[in-house]
Amino acid sequence: MHHQSHEHGMAIPLTQEDRARRAFVSSLRSHVLQQMSAGLRQHFDSTVAEENTKRGKRLETPEDIHRSLLDAFPFKAYSSVRTSAQEMVFDVVSDAVDRNRDSLNDRPTVDSCSGTLTLDPHLELPKNVTGFDVHLAPGAYHAEYQPEDLCAGAVYDNSIDVFAFGQFGKELNDIGSTLANYIRLAYSDFNPQQILDCGCTVGHNTLPWATAFPDAEVTAIDVAAPVLRYGHARAQSLGIPVHFKQMDASDMAFDDEQFDVVFSSMFLHELPPKDLAAYLREAYRVLKPGGVLWQMELPPMNAMPVYENFYMNWDTYYNNEPYYGTFRKQNYRELLSNAGFDEDNFIEATLPRYTFVGDAAFKSALTGSNTFDSLTGRMDPKGTRWYGFGAWKE
Amino acid sequence: MRKIPRKRRGQRHQFFAADGVDEILSCVLRLTAEISAVKERLYLAERVLEAQGLHLTAAIEAYEPNEAQSEELAAGRERLIQTVLAQLEGASGTQSIANDNPSIVDAADS
Numbered sequence: 001m002h003h004q005s006h007e008h009g010m011a012i013p014l015t016q017e018d019r020a021r022r023a024f025v026s027s028l029r030s031h032v033l034q035q036m037s038a039g040l041r042q043h044f045d046s047t048v049a050e051e052n053t054k055r056g057k058r059l060e061t062p063e064d065i066h067r068s069l070l071d072a073f074p075f076k077a078y079s080s081v082r083t084s085a086q087e088m089v090f091d092v093v094s095d096a097v098d099r100n101r102d103s104l105n106d107r108p109t110v111d112s113c114s115g116t117l118t119l120d121p122h123l124e125l126p127k128n129v130t131g132f133d134v135h136l137a138p139g140a141y142h143a144e145y146q147p148e149d150l151c152a153g154a155v156y157d158n159s160i161d162v163f164a165f166g167q168f169g170k171e172l173n174d175i176g177s178t179l180a181n182y183i184r185l186a187y188s189d190f191n192p193q194q195i196l197d198c199g200c201t202v203g204h205n206t207l208p209w210a211t212a213f214p215d216a217e218v219t220a221i222d223v224a225a226p227v228l229r230y231g232h233a234r235a236q237s238l239g240i241p242v243h244f245k246q247m248d249a250s251d252m253a254f255d256d257e258q259f260d261v262v263f264s265s266m267f268l269h270e271l272p273p274k275d276l277a278a279y280l281r282e283a284y285r286v287l288k289p290g291g292v293l294w295q296m297e298l299p300p301m302n303a304m305p306v307y308e309n310f311y312m313n314w315d316t317y318y319n320n321e322p323y324y325g326t327f328r329k330q331n332y333r334e335l336l337s338n339a340g341f342d343e344d345n346f347i348e349a350t351l352p353r354y355t356f357v358g359d360a361a362f363k364s365a366l367t368g369s370n371t372f373d374s375l376t377g378r379m380d381p382k383g384t385r386w387y388g389f390g391a392w393k394e
Numbered sequence: 395m396r397k398i399p400r401k402r403r404g405q406r407h408q409f410f411a412a413d414g415v416d417e418i419l420s421c422v423l424r425l426t427a428e429i430s431a432v433k434e435r436l437y438l439a440e441r442v443l444e445a446q447g448l449h450l451t452a453a454i455e456a457y458e459p460n461e462a463q464s465e466e467l468a469a470g471r472e473r474l475i476q477t478v479l480a481q482l483e484g485a486s487g488t489q490s491i492a493n494d495n496p497s498i499v500d501a502a503d504s
């Protein structure tokens with residue numbers, strides 16, 4: 001029987017029907033995010049923007065654009081279909097995970113690899129994880145359906161496979177590959193020994209750090225036990241050693257100055273502002289002098305065209321991402337200087353996808369300047385650019 | 395055994411003014427997914443049989459399902475109905491997106 005698109009020891013067998021439903025939802029998402037979103041943009045440019053100009057109304061903020069579109073049919077259709085597609089992402093993977101629940105939980109973890117798993121059953125889970133079903137995922141990251149369950153990890157892994165319609169790379173690790181290889185190639189004298197990934201979920205974007213820096217020790221933390229159990233088993237099966245630990249990133253148990261790299265991806269925008277500030281101070285504390293904080297995130301509002309800001313913030317209005325818009329409004333350089341980093345040591349980059357373009361093209365793109373447009377931070381087969389920002393610690 | 399929940403917590407947003415339009419759109423999309431899966435399966439079945447020298451179309455027209463097979467088909471229809479009606483059955487209602495709705499502002503701001 002066929003498995004998920006990416007083979008590893010935790011992949012589950014899929015029936016032809018599973019595969020057909022998943023393929024449909026991927027196609028639907030791709031259609032919504034490209035064709036329907038282009039239709040919406042065209043409607044905005046040709047009708048809404050013009051009408052507002054005629055009436056002397058300027059649409060200066062993403063909220064202005066949002067309000068101007070609330071009654072527009074293309075906006076309603078786009079939003080309604082996108083919501084359904086998001087719900088279906090989880091729906092079409094749950095049957096197969098339920099069917100394989102026992103076999104998944106009973107699968108022996110490969111022990112020929114030196115990665116570890118350390119859980120903390122006393123850790124108090126933060127409200128941003130337990131309080132609501134983030135991006136409409138039933139059960140989010142932490143739900144356990146039986147003792148020591150790892151199925152939430154399987155749901156996440158499988159749902160990302162459907163959700164990404166290929167845009168996260170064949171092994172769902174393009175973001176980590178892109179950001180790790182950026183550090184490797186842009187700072188070739190830097191030789192990190194200790195690397196930390198915060199909010200790692202199942203480690204999709206943790207593993208490429210171990211591949212890009214084979215001499216380094218890689219640690220990954222998350223608050224949710226099921227995704228860590230699954231991530232550990234998956235990494236062991238792939239022979240990539242990572243130390244997965246259950247820990248709150250805004251209150252880490254690590255010593256001061258322990259890591260050369262503190263990395264995260266798609267993490268900061270899921271934190272309440274207070275936890276975000278605490279996390280960044282913790283990141284500064286656990287970094288060695290000469291180490292770097294480096295994170296993949298949504299591009300900041302102040303760098304993006306106003307329509308793109310409206311378009312991106314759809315998620316905060318309608319996709320259960322309550323902190324996302326507030327996060328993007330901030331000045332990222334200031335966020336980091338408030339956490340202790342020197343303003344002059346701020347770094348940021350918009351990067352082509354490493355596993356798509358290959359090492360040579362990626363390297364030559366590093367000399368270019370940053371581009372903030374409709375391909376930045378979006379999932380687009382035409383050539384997504386990931387946005388990274390961070391700072392060196394003196 | 396507890397199953398993975400198929401419904402998330404919280405209410406769906408209502409984008410279309412008339413009640414039920416968003417839900418019906420969701421039904422239609424789910425239905426389309428099912429049709430797509432069936433079409434693909436039939437397509438594959440035809441190709442597999444063709445490769446073995448069998449001509450499926452004529453054989454299907456002539457075939458009478460027995461009792462057990464009929465029950466199997468009925469169970470499949472029930473599953474299909476549950477899938478298609480997922481938003482109508484046990485739904486918690488909708489949340490309006492009228493102009494003055496606070497959801498237009500980030501939850502974290504308020």
Ligand SMILES: C[S@@+](CC[C@H](N)C(=O)[O-])C[C@H]1O[C@@H](n2cnc3c(N)ncnc32)[C@H](O)[C@@H]1O
Pocket residue numbers: 126128129141175198199200201202203204205221222223224227247248249250264265266267270271275
């Ligand atoms: C969108 S996911 C991150 C995806 C992952 N970094 C990747 O690239 O595949 C957000 C993750 O952050 C975790 N999380 C949320 N708050 C946290 C906290 N305070 N400390 C550690 N992890 C947290 C969640 O459990 C979830 O797994």
